[in-house]
Amino acid sequence: MNEAESAKAAAMLRQAGYLQTVSENEADIVIVNSCVVRQAAEDKVAGKVGSLARLKRANPHVRIALTGCMVTGQQARLAERFPHVDLFYGPSEFDRLVEIAPELSEVDADLAELPHFYQDGAASPDVTAYVPIIYGCNFVCSYCIVPYRRGREVSRPMADIVTEIRQMVARGVKEITLLGQTVNAYGHDLPEHPDLADLLMAVEEVDGLERVRFLTSHPKYMSDRIVQAVADGSKICEHINLPVQAGDNEVLRRMRRTYTVEHYRERIASIRAAIPGVTIATDIIVGFPGETDEQFQHTYDLLEDLRCEKVHVAMYSPRPGTLSSRWEDDIPWAEKKRRHRAIEKLQERVCTERNQGYVGQTLEVLVDGFAKGRWRGRTRGNTLVFFESEGNWQGELVDIHVTESTPWYLLGEPPAAREAGHRG
Missing domain, CATH: 3.40.50.12160 (Methylthiotransferase, N-terminal domain)
Structure with a gap:
C-alpha cells in the first residue's frame, strides 16, 4: 500500500x-x-x-x-x-x-x-502497478496497529478503479495488483454492495491488461464467489495471498483473528480444488506472547502439511497502542529467532521440492526487468524466473522453458524461434 x-x-x-x-x-x-x-x-x-x-x-x-x-x-x-x-x-x-x-x-x-483519490498521472511507465481499492481495516487483531492508524474500511467506487486501471494500461502497464489491508472486504460499505469478485470481473474486461492480482486477503472474507472469479478469469492470476499468522487455535483466539485452524485448512483445500495449479502465500508470526513450544509446533505442522509456495515469517514485536502490547513479551529473542529459522528452513525445503517440479515445463512469464545480464519476470503463480537472451523483452509475455531451479527462483530460456526474432 x-x-x-x-x-x-x-x-x-x-x-x-x-x-x-x-x-x-x-x-x-x-x-x-x-x-x-x-x-x-x-x-x-x-x-x-x-x-x-x-x-x-x-x-x-x-x-x-x-x-x-x-x-x-x-x-x-x-x-x-x-x-x-x-x-x-x-x-x-x-x-x-x-x-x-x-x-x-x-x-x-x-x-x-x-x-482519497487522484487518478490523473497515477500510472507509472512500469510493467506492473499497484491500485489501492480499499483503505483501512475493520478487524482489530490484537497485535496490529494498522486499524488505529488507517481507520475503518473505505472502499473506492468500482468505476473509479476501472478508470484508473484503463489509464495505467494506456501508459504501458500490463499487470496490476489490487491492494487493501483486507482486500477481499472490498465493497461492503458501497451503496450497491459489490464484492471483490464483481470488481475482478470488471477489471477482467479492461482491454490491453494482461494480468490481475490482489492482496492481502483475510480468511474470513475469502468467499466462494471470489475463488470462482479467480478460477474463471483468464487474466486473474492463480495466486492467493492468505495470511494464517498461527497454526494453533488458542494463539489465533488471542490474536483475535476470528477463524480457526480447521476453517483455514478447509479454505485452502477448497481453493486448491477450484483453481488448478493455484499457488498459496501466507504470513506467520512467531513468538507471540504466551506461545508455547507445543503451540509453535502446531504452526510448524500446519505449514508442513499445507506446503504453501511462499511463507513470510516475522518475529513478534509489540506495537504501542495495541492490545497485545499490554501483555508481557515473554518469549526470549533467542527463542523467537530459533522458531523463525525453523520455519525458514522448512520453507526452503518445501520451495526446493516445489520448484524442482517446474524443471522441464514451459511457463508463461511477464518480463518486468533486466539486471546483471539476465531478464527477470514472474509466472502467473508469482514464481520469480530469470533467463538470458539478447534483444528487448521488457513488458512481454513469453513462454520460458525451465532448465534449472533453486528454492527461490527458476532459470530458463525462451523458445529459440522467438529469441531469433528479437535479435533480428
Missing part, C-alpha cells in the same frame, strides 16, 4: 511540473512515507526523518513532508520531535500536498475535494 501511495504522490507532483531527483540534496521537496507495522520499521523512518534536519539547515527552502501510518493521530507529537518537517499528512490525504506544492491547485482546482 505504501508503495502505491508513494507512486501516486510522485505522479501528482510530476503533473505539477516537478521532476524526480536521484539525490535528496538536489530536491525542492522530500517526502518520507512511513510504515509502523513493526517497531524496526518505525525506528528506521524516525532515523531518516531526523537526518533530514541537516538538509534543512543547508537548504532552508527545501520542503519536507512525512506521511503514512506513523502520522495518524500523532501530528502534534511529531511536529515537536521533528520541527524541521514542514508537513505531516496521513495516509491517502493527497490533497494536503498542496501545502508544500501550491502548483497542484493549478493542475486540479478540486484537489481539496479529493482526499
Whole structure:
C-alpha cells in the first residue's frame, strides 16, 4: 500500500511540473512515507526523518513532508520531535500536498475535494502497478496497529478503479495488483454492495491488461464467489495471498483473528480444488506472547502439511497502542529467532521440492526487468524466473522453458524461434 501511495504522490507532483531527483540534496521537496507495522520499521523512518534536519539547515527552502501510518493521530507529537518537517499528512490525504506544492491547485482546482483519490498521472511507465481499492481495516487483531492508524474500511467506487486501471494500461502497464489491508472486504460499505469478485470481473474486461492480482486477503472474507472469479478469469492470476499468522487455535483466539485452524485448512483445500495449479502465500508470526513450544509446533505442522509456495515469517514485536502490547513479551529473542529459522528452513525445503517440479515445463512469464545480464519476470503463480537472451523483452509475455531451479527462483530460456526474432 505504501508503495502505491508513494507512486501516486510522485505522479501528482510530476503533473505539477516537478521532476524526480536521484539525490535528496538536489530536491525542492522530500517526502518520507512511513510504515509502523513493526517497531524496526518505525525506528528506521524516525532515523531518516531526523537526518533530514541537516538538509534543512543547508537548504532552508527545501520542503519536507512525512506521511503514512506513523502520522495518524500523532501530528502534534511529531511536529515537536521533528520541527524541521514542514508537513505531516496521513495516509491517502493527497490533497494536503498542496501545502508544500501550491502548483497542484493549478493542475486540479478540486484537489481539496479529493482526499482519497487522484487518478490523473497515477500510472507509472512500469510493467506492473499497484491500485489501492480499499483503505483501512475493520478487524482489530490484537497485535496490529494498522486499524488505529488507517481507520475503518473505505472502499473506492468500482468505476473509479476501472478508470484508473484503463489509464495505467494506456501508459504501458500490463499487470496490476489490487491492494487493501483486507482486500477481499472490498465493497461492503458501497451503496450497491459489490464484492471483490464483481470488481475482478470488471477489471477482467479492461482491454490491453494482461494480468490481475490482489492482496492481502483475510480468511474470513475469502468467499466462494471470489475463488470462482479467480478460477474463471483468464487474466486473474492463480495466486492467493492468505495470511494464517498461527497454526494453533488458542494463539489465533488471542490474536483475535476470528477463524480457526480447521476453517483455514478447509479454505485452502477448497481453493486448491477450484483453481488448478493455484499457488498459496501466507504470513506467520512467531513468538507471540504466551506461545508455547507445543503451540509453535502446531504452526510448524500446519505449514508442513499445507506446503504453501511462499511463507513470510516475522518475529513478534509489540506495537504501542495495541492490545497485545499490554501483555508481557515473554518469549526470549533467542527463542523467537530459533522458531523463525525453523520455519525458514522448512520453507526452503518445501520451495526446493516445489520448484524442482517446474524443471522441464514451459511457463508463461511477464518480463518486468533486466539486471546483471539476465531478464527477470514472474509466472502467473508469482514464481520469480530469470533467463538470458539478447534483444528487448521488457513488458512481454513469453513462454520460458525451465532448465534449472533453486528454492527461490527458476532459470530458463525462451523458445529459440522467438529469441531469433528479437535479435533480428
